[in-house]
Amino acid sequence: ADVPRTITIMNESGRRVEIYWISPDDGELVLQSDPDILDGTSLELNSFVGHSFEVRELPGKKSGVCDGEGQTCRVDYFTVNPNNDQIVFVREGISVDHTDSKIVANRSASTVLDTCKSAAVSQLTAAGPHMAPSIFDSLGECIKRGLAIEIEKANEEIAFQAEIRHGIADLIENYTCADMTLNTTEAKRTEYWEGRRVDVMIDRPVAKIHLVENFLTQEECQAVEERAAPILHDATVADGSGGQHLSDARKAKQAGIKVHWDKEAEGDLIASLSRRVYDYVNHVLPFNITENGQEDLMSIQYFGRGPDDEKPDRYMPHCDGDCNGMDFRTGQRMATIVMYCDIPEVGGQTRFRNSNVHIVPKKYAATFFSYIDPVTMKMDSGFTQHSGCPVVEGEKKIVTQWIRLGVDDETPWSSFNTLGVKYTDAENQ
Ligand SMILES: O=C(O)CCC(=O)C(=O)O
Numbered sequence: 271a272d273v274p275r276t277i278t279i280m281n282e283s284g285r286r287v288e289i290y291w292i293s294p295d296d297g298e299l300v301l302q303s304d305p306d307i308l309d310g311t312s313l314e315l316n317s318f319v320g321h322s323f324e325v326r327e328l329p330g331k332k333s334g335v336c337d338g339e340g341q342t343c344r345v346d347y348f349t350v351n352p353n354n355d356q357i358v359f360v361r362e363g364i365s366v367d368h369t370d371s372k373i374v375a376n377r378s379a380s381t382v383l384d385t386c387k388s389a390a391v392s393q394l395t396a397a398g399p400h401m402a403p404s405i406f407d408s409l410g411e412c413i414k415r416g417l418a419i420e421i422e423k424a425n426e427e428i429a430f431q432a433e434i435r436h437g438i439a440d441l442i443e444n445y446t447c448a449d450m451t452l453n454t455t456e457a458k459r460t461e462y463w464e465g466r467r468v469d470v471m472i473d474r475p476v477a478k479i480h481l482v483e484n485f486l487t488q489e490e491c492q493a494v495e496e497r498a499a500p501i502l503h504d505a506t507v508a509d510g511s512g513g514q515h516l517s518d519a520r521k522a523k524q525a526g527i528k529v530h531w532d533k534e535a536e537g538d539l540i541a542s543l544s545r546r547v548y549d550y551v552n553h554v555l556p557f558n559i560t561e562n563g564q565e566d567l568m569s570i571q572y573f574g575r576g577p578d579d580e581k582p583d584r585y586m587p588h589c590d591g592d593c594n595g596m597d598f599r600t601g602q603r604m605a606t607i608v609m610y611c612d613i614p615e616v617g618g619q620t621r622f623r624n625s626n627v628h629i630v631p632k633k634y635a636a637t638f639f640s641y642i643d644p645v646t647m648k649m650d651s652g653f654t655q656h657s658g659c660p661v662v663e664g665e666k667k668i669v670t671q672w673i674r675l676g677v678d679d680e681t682p683w684s685s686f687n688t689l690g691v692k693y694t695d696a697e698n699q
């Protein structure tokens with residue numbers, strides 16, 4: 271598939287230039303720059319990895335000719351590579367200098383290395399070879415310090431960008447929830463799991479978001495709803511000291527559904543649904559999760575009371591487990607599956623505002639997300655923060671499974687402190 275890249279073209283040539291895309295089929299040149307790129311200006315080009323371009327000098331307005339040999343117009347070429355932050359400088363003489371994130375990183379590493387190396391060489395010359403061991407030590411220290419400064423600069427920039435992005439996400443939350451023309455985000459990639467279509471929305475080591483079609487059946491939804499009906503109650507929020515209280519952050523009804531594993535063999539609908547949940551988790555994550563010690567399934571139901579309702583049923587932005595970018599703590603949540611049984615007429619989208627992933631619920635589909643890097647065991651830093659948008663019209667009924675790592679029959683989920691674990695169910699403890 272075509273991998274898109276945006277390329278910045280900076281004209282520093284002292285001449286006016288134009289850019290042509292070179293068609294790989296017949297070499298035909300297709301003009302990309304209109305108007306021409308004046309000296310000292312730039313152009314953003316939306317292209318794809320592997321596409322090639324020609325940079326062409328334009329004749330002077332007054333002279334009517336180019337500056338090349340025999341007044342020919344000089345050209346140079348570049349091809350889009352897979353790296354990020356590609357900048358094509360058009361230098362004097364129409365020679366192209368193509369830089370990207372890798373080249374820039376290499377250059378700053380080389381600068382550090384060169385500085386440290388020349389210091390070491392002059393020390394060695396002054397002090398003589400018997401000092402080599404200690405000079406090597408200080409060379410190592412010098413490189414370490416230099417690279418640490420570069421990494422810190424990059425991290426500071428990332429943190430700054432994240433802060434801005436989170437601010438924007440917060441600001442537009444209500445608009446995006448209210449925008450009924452906003453469709454489900456387009457998938458980065460589509461896969462299949464046991465015959466079901468899986469749209470991969472975000473695929474980072476530490477944060478994954480999948481939309482799985484036909485994850486459960488109408489019969490399974492009905493089985494959950496029947497069990498939920500007599501025990502449905504107001505949802506509560508963990509208060510951080512082991513207690514539960516009502517909160518505007520989460521307005522909905524819920525009921526914990528225990529799975530009768532002893533009936534799995536005879537085809538119990540809820541047990542087979544729950545088994546599918548763990549199968550999917552194990553399909554994505556390398557943890558061999560079992561049902562032992564896990565939280566119950568949770569039926570969550572939102573009721574729409576029309577557009578004039580000032581406190582509609584909703585689930586304000588939150589993370590299901592830790593999302594502070596820190597180390598995973600044993601027994602905590604690290605993945606979630608939200609399964610959609612009943613779809614509201616208006617509202618109720620699942621929104622991952624920091625990832626710009628918007629999901630309009632689809633009957634019997636499921637949103638899977640994980641928030642742990644299985645290699646580093648670090649937690650997500652906010653990409654999987656999500657909300658259930660206000661339900662305005664109709665009913666939204668979902669089944670959620672929060673999945674923990676490090677629980678078993680002896681140390682079930684309830685034996686781990688609920689500090690930082692939001693939105694569980696007091697009735698179930
Ligand atoms: O209602 C939704 O779409 C989101 C539900 C949710 O955040 C959860 O169950 O943890």
Ligand SMILES: [Fe+2]
Pocket residue numbers: 588589590656
């Ligand atoms: Fe959640």
